Amino acid sequence: MTLKLTTTYHFDGKFYVAFCAELGVTSQGKNLEESEANLREAIELYLEDAPKEFLDQYQEHPLIKTLDFDLV
16 A cells, blocks of 8 residues: 655754645655655554554545735
8 A cells, every 4th residue: 555645844953844734744864865764664564553444545635725824
C-alpha cells in the first residue's frame, strides 16, 4: 500500500521543521534533507501501530489549498 501524505517545511531560525498534515507528526533537522529523513522515521514509527482502516483514507492524493489573507 502506498500512502499519499502532505508534508510542509519551514525554518524556525535554527532548524527546519517538517510537518505531516494528515497524521499530525512533526520532526526537525539542521537542513531540509535531514528534516525530511527525520520526519520519515517519525511517520514510520507512528504507522507501526496505526490500524489499516485508518490508513485507507490516505491512498489518494489530498486536496491542497492555500488561503490568502490581507493584513491591515
